[in-house]
Amino acid sequence: MPTGSTEKIPFEKLYQGGEKSGPLMPWNIGGPQPAVRAICDQGGFRGHVLDLGCGLGDNALYLASTGLRVSAVDISEVAVQCGRDKARDNDVTIDFQVADAFSLATSGARYDTVLDSAFFHTLPAEDVPRYTELLRTLCNEDAELHLFTFSKELTPDYPGPRRVSEPELRDAFGAEWDIKVIEATRYHSSLPPEAVSRMVDPRTFEVDAPTDNLAEQMIDEAGNVVSWIWHMHAVLRPQETRSETPA
Numbered sequence: 001m002p003t004g005s006t007e008k009i010p011f012e013k014l015y016q017g018g019e020k021s022g023p024l025m026p027w028n029i030g031g032p033q034p035a036v037r038a039i040c041d042q043g044g045f046r047g048h049v050l051d052l053g054c055g056l057g058d059n060a061l062y063l064a065s066t067g068l069r070v071s072a073v074d075i076s077e078v079a080v081q082c083g084r085d086k087a088r089d090n091d092v093t094i095d096f097q098v099a100d101a102f103s104l105a106t107s108g109a110r111y112d113t114v115l116d117s118a119f120f121h122t123l124p125a126e127d128v129p130r131y132t133e134l135l136r137t138l139c140n141e142d143a144e145l146h147l148f149t150f151s152k153e154l155t156p157d158y159p160g161p162r163r164v165s166e167p168e169l170r171d172a173f174g175a176e177w178d179i180k181v182i183e184a185t186r187y188h189s190s191l192p193p194e195a196v197s198r199m200v201d202p203r204t205f206e207v208d209a210p211t212d213n214l215a216e217q218m219i220d221e222a223g224n225v226v227s228w229i230w231h232m233h234a235v236l237r238p239q240e241t242r243s244e245t246p247a
């Protein structure tokens with residue numbers, strides 16, 4: 001799908017496609033993202049955790065399996081049902097909800113850590129102010145955010161959703177969030193290189209700009225592409241120190 005596109009991706013349709021559209025779901029790696037797992041293992045998640053745009057629930061499942069209290073939200077009923085089944089099969093408690101993330105603003109719920117694994121970059125750029133307002137509403141004082149987003153700097157030539165630059169992240173979050181780090185980390189996919197270079201646009205089901213000369217690719221043990229992605233870790237500033245302009 002063209003980078004920076006403002007058209008919505010039909011996620012529910014993708015998930016309903018099941019196996020047939022497996023190649024359209026590069027995030028479905030059948031387990032937690034190793035970077036999320038590593039942050040969790042280092043104690044980076046605390047309190048009540050919200051997994052926004054949780055997809056098939058593997059990150060939430062991992063976090064909850066370590067004893068964390070986890071809520072997880074996705075707009076797709078099929079994806080959430082899949083997450084619920086996994087939680088049940090693993091005897092783990094997760095508060096799953098099928099909802100548009102933006103509808104949570106009026107829920108009254110508050111969280112201590114928010115995980116956004118590849119959700120932010122699926123939003124059109126014009127939704128960024130709504131998104132930051134949503135986070136402000138959903139977060140307790142001192143809440144932490146771990147956000148993973150495809151990056152303009154790291155993989156500009158990959159097909160896929162919107163790319164976000166480091167200055168854009170600082171611009172969007174810097175006024176309200178104390179950005180601890182924006183670092184390159186690895187994002188695992190379920191796609192071999194040939195599928196990445198022939199990525200299908202989920203809105204048209206047509207191949208999006210075939211790319212034979214992707215920048216150097218990392219491949220995991222299963223032969224699937226691992227790409228670089230920004231990980232931003234930020235802590236919500238106390239209300240009185242939040243400013244109109246990014247710090």
Ligand SMILES: C[S@@+](CC[C@H](N)C(=O)[O-])C[C@H]1O[C@@H](n2cnc3c(N)ncnc32)[C@H](O)[C@@H]1O
Pocket residue numbers: 011012027028033052053054055056059073074075076079099100101102116117118119122
């Ligand atoms: C690229 S997938 C990432 C899934 C998961 N976080 C992961 O890392 O495997 C993005 C997810 O965001 C969900 N999503 C998109 N728009 C949403 C919205 N407005 N509210 C809630 N979920 C949404 C999609 O259904 C999809 O599952």
